[in-house]
Amino acid sequence: MKRAVYPGTFDPITNGHIDVLEKASKVFDEVILAVASFTGKNPIFSLEERVDLCRKSLIHLPKVRVMEFDGLVVNFARKIGALVMIRGLRAVSDFEYELSQALMNKKLCEELDTVFFVPHNKYLYVSSTMVRQVVELGGNMHDMIPECVEAALKERMKSLAEYK
Amino acid sequence: MKRAVYPGTFDPITNGHIDVLEKASKVFDEVILAVASFTGKNPIFSLEERVDLCRKSLIHLPKVRVMEFDGLVVNFARKIGALVMIRGLRAVSDFEYELSQALMNKKLCEELDTVFFVPHNKYLYVSSTMVRQVVELGGNMHDMIPECVEAALKERMKSLAEYK
Amino acid sequence: MKRAVYPGTFDPITNGHIDVLEKASKVFDEVILAVASFTGKNPIFSLEERVDLCRKSLIHLPKVRVMEFDGLVVNFARKIGALVMIRGLRAVSDFEYELSQALMNKKLCEELDTVFFVPHNKYLYVSSTMVRQVVELGGNMHDMIPECVEAALKERMKSLAEYK
Amino acid sequence: MKRAVYPGTFDPITNGHIDVLEKASKVFDEVILAVASFTGKNPIFSLEERVDLCRKSLIHLPKVRVMEFDGLVVNFARKIGALVMIRGLRAVSDFEYELSQALMNKKLCEELDTVFFVPHNKYLYVSSTMVRQVVELGGNMHDMIPECVEAALKERMKSLAEYK
Amino acid sequence: MKRAVYPGTFDPITNGHIDVLEKASKVFDEVILAVASFTGKNPIFSLEERVDLCRKSLIHLPKVRVMEFDGLVVNFARKIGALVMIRGLRAVSDFEYELSQALMNKKLCEELDTVFFVPHNKYLYVSSTMVRQVVELGGNMHDMIPECVEAALKERMKSLAEYK
Amino acid sequence: MKRAVYPGTFDPITNGHIDVLEKASKVFDEVILAVASFTGKNPIFSLEERVDLCRKSLIHLPKVRVMEFDGLVVNFARKIGALVMIRGLRAVSDFEYELSQALMNKKLCEELDTVFFVPHNKYLYVSSTMVRQVVELGGNMHDMIPECVEAALKERMKSLAEYK
Secondary structure (H helix, E strand, O other), X not given: OOEEEEEEOOOOOOHHHHHHHHHHHHHOOEEEEEEEOOOOOOOOOOHHHXXXXXXXXXXXXXXXXXXXXXXXXXXHHHHOOOOEEEEEOOOHHHHHHHHHHHXXXXXXXXXXXXXXXXXXXXXXXXXXXXXXXXXXXXXXXOOOOOHHHHHHHHHHHHHHHHHX | OOEEEEEEOOOOOOHHHHXXXXXXXXXXXXXXXXXXXXXXXOOOOOHHHHHHHHHHHOOOOOOXXXXXXXXXXXXXXXXXXXXXXXXXXXXXXXXXXHHHHHHHHHHHOOOOEEEEEOOOHHHOOOOHHHHHHHHHOOOOOOOOOOHHXXXXXXXXXXXXXXXX | OXXXXXXXXXXXXXXXXXXXXXXXXHHOOEEEEEEEOXXXXXXOOOHHHXXXXXXXXXXXXXXXXXXXXXXXXXXXXXXOOOOEEEEEOOOHHHHHHHHHHHHHHHHHOOOOEEEEEOXXXXXXXXXXXXXXXXXXXXXXXXXXOOHHHHHHHHHHHHHHXXXX | OOEEEEEEOOOOOOHHHHHHHHHHHHHOOXXXXXXXXXXXXXXXXXXXXXXXXXXXXXXXXXOEEEEEEOOOHHHHHHHOOOOEEEEEOOOHHHHHHHHHHHHHHHXXXXXXXXXXXXXXXXXXXXXXXXXXXXXXXOOOOOXXXXXXXXXXXXXXXXXXXXXX | OOEEEEEEOOOOOOHHHHHHHHHHHHHOOEEEEEEEXXXXXXXXXXXXXXXXXXXXXXXXXXXXXXXXXXXXXXXXXXXXXXXXXXXXXXXXXXXXXXXXXXXXXXXXXXXXXEEEEOOOHHHOOOOHHHHHHHHHOOOOOOOOOOHHHHHHHHHHHHHHHHHO | OOEEEEEEOOOOOOHHHHHHHHHHHHHOOEEEEEEEOOOOOOOOOOHHHHHHHHHHHOOOOOOEEEEEEOOOHHHHHHHOOOOEEEEEOOOHHHHHHHHHHHHHHHHHOXXXXXXXXXXXXXXXXXXXXXXXXXXXXXXXXXXXXXXHHHHHHHHXXXXXXXXX
């Protein structure tokens, strides 16, 4: 059984991520979407919320399973028996970061390779950060994120605004 | 059966290509290394020689099959029933070219995705062009190319030198 | 009447920005320099101060009008009837970010295009961030920023130092 | 009257070029599409053919005028009284080349600035080179080039094939 | 006497930095490793700790002297009579930042040039940030950092974990 | 004695190259400018002419010696006892190519490192290729190349034009 792991913070999951998962589903027997508990900055959504939004957005992809992890991604990948790690590539700046991560992970875990997918043209400029900013400023991202994510983001922005 | 196609001119095949094929062999049931008859410039080796050197260099990879093709790679991929196309990524300049090719191929053939692998650290700077140049100038590339390729390159350079 | 909008945080305005505005003034009938109230991080100068420094620095450009805005820049651009958005391009890293922003803004507002200017050679490496750092460390930036900005920055650094 | 010049070899003109011209038409009173007689390599189409295909493809844009030029583009721009030069930007590699050209042209002609437009998302990966290659290999580019260009390219490829 | 200065935050020093220093030692008579007191963010290690770890890691390089500095690096370089500044280059994103810094420093101090070294292949993807992250997540970096740095990092992570 | 080698085709030498040599002269006891006999394409100037133009342009730099070489540059560097190789860095595309060359040369000759210099701001966009193109099209490059190079280029262009 060929299993791949697709790690990230998914804060929140976007249609770009889902597009990568659809492509990966054709290649692998199982794809574990691995939501990192550690994000390195203050996430908009808690780990539970991020996992929950991923699950709701991926019901149509039976080969994809959502899990959470902490610690090094290579250790998690080893534990679940993943053959490769999956990453999306959108831009040159992505590429440099991803290349150094791939080389570092290869060093930390000799048997784990990284495989890159390119999302559909229309998602090339979509990132979780950009989605958060646009919605925070009152913009509409409904082509770029699943419905449940859009609802959750608007809810979150409303309660953040009330606190100020 | 999950079949991938890895197209290129392979003029000549390098250890960087072979490293990508070893990684791809773990993911796919069959990998077709597809040698392009059309190279867009004067190749050092004829189509037959390029195919032959690939075959000799890949005996240890039973899942890899070497074929030649002409015309558009997406048409060839469709004909042989390939699920995805494989490409290696070494550098930012590679990445930009490969990204535009991947988007163009996706446009020419909606169902064909491109999957990228990163070769091992020690092959990151190896290209067929650099190999040809170094050997032409008398350098030794034996860590970077299969033995049969090194022998063929030296032979070729010798006969080119005699013609001058 | 052809109106363009040049949005940013301008924390503070530099000679690079002013050079872009001088070029844009030749092309458009009116250029709105739009100072963002939301900066995404702690600005050195308040919105009022940033607007004030822009106004003082642009007295010689009668076609340029300084305004503040909040929310999405595309909404502001629509409200004031801007034909295009203006951005400066200095480096590859700029370019990637600006390209994704331009594509996103095009998506959010179909009729709004982005037009890029390249500042003069001598300003290619100047950014607001670099200006703040150099002045903070005691350096002299007088060729790179308007006089009023230099005075304000030194004043601000002095009061920040007293707080420590 | 605000006149811009959009120079290139246009071998052949693509929908990406036309998209840039449509955007520029909104900003300028007149846009001169300037077809270079000197291409630095063997063009597929002669100067007359390239000019002719541009004219046929741009009938719907009354503000655009097609002219040919030889020598330095800055001299041509000066002669026709162009305020700025227009260029399209698609990718990082484009950007670096265009930046150095813009700086060089600024040096050769102090009063001439370069203004960059980004073509629509769907044309980001289209170049004249890629169009020629795909059609040469038998592919279909009808979304990416005007009808008259597609017909001319197929005609040309047929006669090239007969020569071989 | 040819003296070079190699400035940075060194939070912490890595084998990549040491590799650059070994190369620089062959070229210059003395290399001052200059540890910045100001880091622009919260460092993991205090200035004293960073200096101490550098000294312990560089005992085998008699031409290298570790000093601390505050303020602009060009002022420090001038004070100690440095001929040039040294920087390591690993990736394209590094390069753009370093190029703008080099141009800015040249502007701030006309007589000070910057000289770039490329670390060994196996250190190309190592940065202080990545080292901190991997150790924080429980990973092993012993090929990438000196022993004393590894011990100090583990100690620090342990006490940070206890605070939580 | 610290000797460096600065290899290239120098077809022709530009003020950007000379700026790099002036910087390198401050660091090294001797700098060998090594003109490659093999250029990989048709050079404008013969090897003798290129060497001659370099010599005439570098009379003011007594530490620089002009030599020609063929074969691998690492073999030449070893033969003349060079400590390091010098290269100029202007742009990201330069950087990627130079990085792969530096890594390859390090592999071919373990003891030879590459050291990079950044030319002055005003030469950042100057390349031999651009110089040839501008002069060929009738432009004036007198700030960018030595006088003797400008005269030789104009002479060459005149005789090329007569042949047509």
